[in-house]
Amino acid sequence: MHDAVIDAPFGKVGIRVDEAAGVVSLIEYLPGEVASVAPHCPLADEAARQIAHYLTSPRATFDLPLAAVGTPFQRRVWEAMCAIPPGETRTYGELARQVGGTPRAVGQACGDNPFPIVIPCHRVVAANGLGGFAHHAGDGFYPRVKRWLLDHESAQQALPL
Secondary structure, X not given: OOOEEEEEOOEEEEEEEEOOOOEEEEEEEEOOOOOOEOOOOHHHHHHHXXXXXXXXXXXXXXXXXXXXXXXXXXXXXXXXXXXOOOOOOEEHHHHHHHHOOOHHHHHHHHHOOOOOOOOXXXXXXXXXXXXXXXXXXXXXXXXXXXXXXXXXXXXXXXXXX
């Protein structure tokens, strides 16, 4: 199922690649009890390395070939999310005004993001709080992951680069 599963402070991160196409096809958050999987190809190894680096250094950048997926609207939202600097957030409404959509449509595009961390959907929040994450709301696993990612990036704001 996954071409690599790496440890993360909040659980695990699963990575799938399309080796024939030379692209990362999926990144997903997984609970800690999921077994780790050593990368089995160079692209999975590189994706795992870059994500692991981000988990220790939130200013890390990504240079991964991602599968060309999503609707034109989703791609506009994902591109706008990539422009949000680490340690900063935008609301669903702000992104909606920027890309020409509604806050709900932006939330759907965020939840449909197949490359979290690399495309930082965690940086998009509700006007009145954290908002959902990966189509989940409340106090469950995914909102805790979102909170960890935001805290991870915010903690680095005070440190010199």
